[in-house]
Structures are given as C-alpha cells and as structure tokens.
Amino acid sequence: MSAQRCPELDELFDAVVAGSGDALEHALGCEACSAVLEEHRQMEKDLYRVVDPLPPPDFVQSVMTRVAEAPVPLRRELTAGFGILGGSAALAGLVLARDPQVLDRVGLAFARVLVDGQAFVPRLLSALVTVWDAAGFVGIAACSTLLFGSLFGLKRLSGEPTISEA
Amino acid sequence: MMMAVDDAPALPWRDEVAAARKGNRHAFEALVRGVQRPVYGLCLRLLANDAEAAEVAQETFLRAYQALDRFDEARPFELWVLAIARNLCLDLLRRRTRARTEDLEPMKELLASQAPSQEDAAVAREERLSLEQAMATLGAEDREVLALYYVQRRTTKEIAAVMGVAPGTIMARLFRAREKLRRRMQQPEGESR
Structure with missing residues (x-):
C-alpha cells in the first residue's frame, strides 16, 4: 500500500x-x-458482452404502417410537383430546340383551340342544359361523383404502393 | 472535432436515403431494418419499459421519415436516428411524474442478453444478467453512455454526436457511470442505492 x-x-x-x-x-x-x-x-x-435486445417481431411492419398512414411531407410533394413541371418544361424546350417549326405549329394549334373553344363553350352550356333537363339534379350529381371518384382513384394510383402490396 | 463521424468512408445508407426521400417506402423500410435494433435497444435502456420503448422507437422512425429532407447524408444515418430516439426518450422521461422503480423488476428478464452464441456458460449469463440489473438502476444518462459505448460499440465521437456534447467529455462520463455501476454491483442483493 x-x-x-x-x-x-x-x-x-x-x-x-x-x-x-x-x-x-x-x-x-x-x-x-x-x-x-x-x-x-x-x-x-x-x-x-452485453448485447442489445431484439425489437418485437412486428416492429418493422408497425413502423411502416405508421409511415404509410402519415401524410406525405409538404416539402416532398412540392419537390415532386416542381420536378414534374421542370421536367416537362425541359422536354418542351428540347423539342423546340430540335425543330423550331414546332413553335409555328403549336401557335397554329393554339389559335385553332381558341377559335374552336369559342364555339365549344356555348355547345357545352347547351349540353349541360340538355342533361339537366333530361336527368336533373340526380344525373348531374352522379356524373360529378363519377368524375371526382375517377380523379381520386388516379391520385391514389399515382402514389407509392402500400405495405400490403410490397 | 467531428472528423471521424463526418469523414466516414462508407455511406451505405446514401442510396436508400435518396430513394426514401423521393417517397420510396421500400427503401425506407430497408433503412429501418438496418438500424432497428440499436434504436430499440437504446430506447429500452433509457425507458426501462418494453412497450414504451417500442412505441418511442416507432415514433422515432416516423419522425425520421418525415424529416428525411433535413438529414445531412454526409453523416451516418444511424447516429441521426439514434439522436432522434434519444431526444424522444428524454422527453418522455421528463414527462414521467411517478417513480418508475416498480418497472425495474420486469426489466431483469427483458434486458437479459440475447447473444446467440452457444458457448456462453450459464455462469457468464447470470453475471451479465446481474450486471444488466445493476445497469437498469442507474440514471438515464449513465445507462445511455454505457449502452452506446459497450453494448453498441460506438466511438466516443459517435456518442458525442448522438448526445450533442463534446467528445472529450465522454470518457469521463463513462468512468463515472462505470464507477456507479461498480458500487451498485457491490451492494447486497435487494438493496437499491
């Protein structure tokens, strides 16, 4: 000592x-x-010699279920949206750069759409009035439901596959 | 100070993080599978309750998924997730109002080492069990530093990155935690503190 x-x-x-x-x-x-x-x-x-305990067997599945249920972060949605927009613009620019006459054709097509559109609007209104006269509120509601249902379905289809699909 | 963490040569999580950021949940699932054990282990050692540990560990991964855009992929993904887990655990510990000493009893079995090696002798297992029982009686900070250093074999720089402290303080914390553990181990059975 x-x-x-x-x-x-x-x-x-x-x-x-x-x-x-x-x-x-x-x-x-x-x-x-x-x-x-x-x-x-x-x-x-x-x-x-001590080791970490194993998590419960369904741990990863539980995490991924919660992840699937959680809303997509706004920033990620915006990034994807701007990405698509930028990609489309770049593609359009590329096409125009390769064939400048495309711009002429696009202009002509746009003008044609405007001219046709002037005739299209009264026809559309006339068609709606006809549908209203023929089917009334129920018909309009059914068409609207079908339209919005299809749009919602398309939005779901464009998303990531769910866990059960993995 | 953070060079070892920052300059990690291999970044195996980078591709998966990039894919997960684009919304690929399969990539994120692979990330979860890769780090679930240390994350759950840390939560369990800090919270000393298996249900709460599982819940907080799940919440950790959910927060990580939602904050992936803010993750600096030059740094280890695992340490980032561990830091989130640690913060959530400490929040929960702060919210606890009642004494949790009664929860330590079931931890004797829960924290039993699950090392798969066949050659572990029964005596060694008992020693570890008693060591883990003593560990469970330490404070959260001591349990945390011991778990990260010895159980998860992390460097002092990695531990410092998780805990948000200077790397130079980790060894001192380890010594103090070990000394407390040594004293707990010397206490007669049934006497806590």
Missing part, C-alpha cells in the same frame, strides 16, 4: 485517460487503487 493518500476517483480516472499523472503513479503502488482499476477492467469485459 502506498503511503500517499489515495486520490479522488475522478482524478485517478483522468490520469488513466491521459495515460500518466501522479494519481496513476500512486495507483500502480497502491493495492486499493489497483483493485478499483482492476474491477473496472473486469466490468468493462462484462459490459462488452
């Missing part, structure tokens, strides 16, 4: 980390301090 007073443990540990120091030198000659350090070494060996 060393004649010196034993250092505080914090002091001893600091010396161990540093690899030198009065406290460490003391410990080398002190039975009590050496015993403490030896216990720590043994405990480290035991601690290294």
Whole structure:
C-alpha cells in the first residue's frame, strides 16, 4: 500500500485517460487503487458482452404502417410537383430546340383551340342544359361523383404502393 | 472535432436515403431494418419499459421519415436516428411524474442478453444478467453512455454526436457511470442505492 493518500476517483480516472499523472503513479503502488482499476477492467469485459435486445417481431411492419398512414411531407410533394413541371418544361424546350417549326405549329394549334373553344363553350352550356333537363339534379350529381371518384382513384394510383402490396 | 463521424468512408445508407426521400417506402423500410435494433435497444435502456420503448422507437422512425429532407447524408444515418430516439426518450422521461422503480423488476428478464452464441456458460449469463440489473438502476444518462459505448460499440465521437456534447467529455462520463455501476454491483442483493 502506498503511503500517499489515495486520490479522488475522478482524478485517478483522468490520469488513466491521459495515460500518466501522479494519481496513476500512486495507483500502480497502491493495492486499493489497483483493485478499483482492476474491477473496472473486469466490468468493462462484462459490459462488452452485453448485447442489445431484439425489437418485437412486428416492429418493422408497425413502423411502416405508421409511415404509410402519415401524410406525405409538404416539402416532398412540392419537390415532386416542381420536378414534374421542370421536367416537362425541359422536354418542351428540347423539342423546340430540335425543330423550331414546332413553335409555328403549336401557335397554329393554339389559335385553332381558341377559335374552336369559342364555339365549344356555348355547345357545352347547351349540353349541360340538355342533361339537366333530361336527368336533373340526380344525373348531374352522379356524373360529378363519377368524375371526382375517377380523379381520386388516379391520385391514389399515382402514389407509392402500400405495405400490403410490397 | 467531428472528423471521424463526418469523414466516414462508407455511406451505405446514401442510396436508400435518396430513394426514401423521393417517397420510396421500400427503401425506407430497408433503412429501418438496418438500424432497428440499436434504436430499440437504446430506447429500452433509457425507458426501462418494453412497450414504451417500442412505441418511442416507432415514433422515432416516423419522425425520421418525415424529416428525411433535413438529414445531412454526409453523416451516418444511424447516429441521426439514434439522436432522434434519444431526444424522444428524454422527453418522455421528463414527462414521467411517478417513480418508475416498480418497472425495474420486469426489466431483469427483458434486458437479459440475447447473444446467440452457444458457448456462453450459464455462469457468464447470470453475471451479465446481474450486471444488466445493476445497469437498469442507474440514471438515464449513465445507462445511455454505457449502452452506446459497450453494448453498441460506438466511438466516443459517435456518442458525442448522438448526445450533442463534446467528445472529450465522454470518457469521463463513462468512468463515472462505470464507477456507479461498480458500487451498485457491490451492494447486497435487494438493496437499491
């Protein structure tokens, strides 16, 4: 046993980390301090043998169910939207660059749409009036339901496959 | 200070993170499978309750999925998720108002090491069990640093990144935690603290 007073443990540990120091030198000659350090070494060996427990068997499935139910982050939706928009614009630019006459044809087609559209609007209104006269509110409601149902279905189809489809 | 973490040569999660960011849930599922055990393990050691640990670990992955756009993919994905898990666990621990000492009893079995090696002797298993029982009586910070360093074999820099502290403080924390553990192990059976 060393004649010196034993250092505080914090002091001893600091010396161990540093690899030198009065406290460490003391410990080398002190039975009590050496015993403490030896216990720590043994405990480290035991601690290294401990392993993490396994999560429940359905853990990943539960996580993915929650992920599927969670709303898509707005930023991701915006990124995808702008990505599609940018891609379309780039494609259009590429087509125009390869064949400048396309622009003429697009202009003509656009003008034709405008001209035809002027005739289309009264015809559409006339058709709606006819449908209203023939089927009334029920017919309009059924057509609207069909239209919105189809749009909703398309939106769902364009999304990621669900977990059950994986 | 964070060089070892930042300069990790292999970034195996990068492709999966990129795919998951685009909304590919299969890629995210692969990420979850890759890190579920350490995340659940940390939650269990911090919360000492298997149901809460599973719930918080699930919440961790949900938060990670929703915050993937903010993840810096130059850093280890696992450490990022562990940091989220840690914060959620600490939030829950803060919210706990009643003493949880009664929950420690079932932890004796729950935290039993599940090492698959056949050659583990019965004596060694018992020693580990008692070690884990003693670990479960430590404070959350001590349990955390011991679990990350010894159980998950993480470097002090990685632990510092998860805990949000300076790497230089980790060894001191480890020593203190180990010393508390040593004293707990020396206490007679049934005496807690």
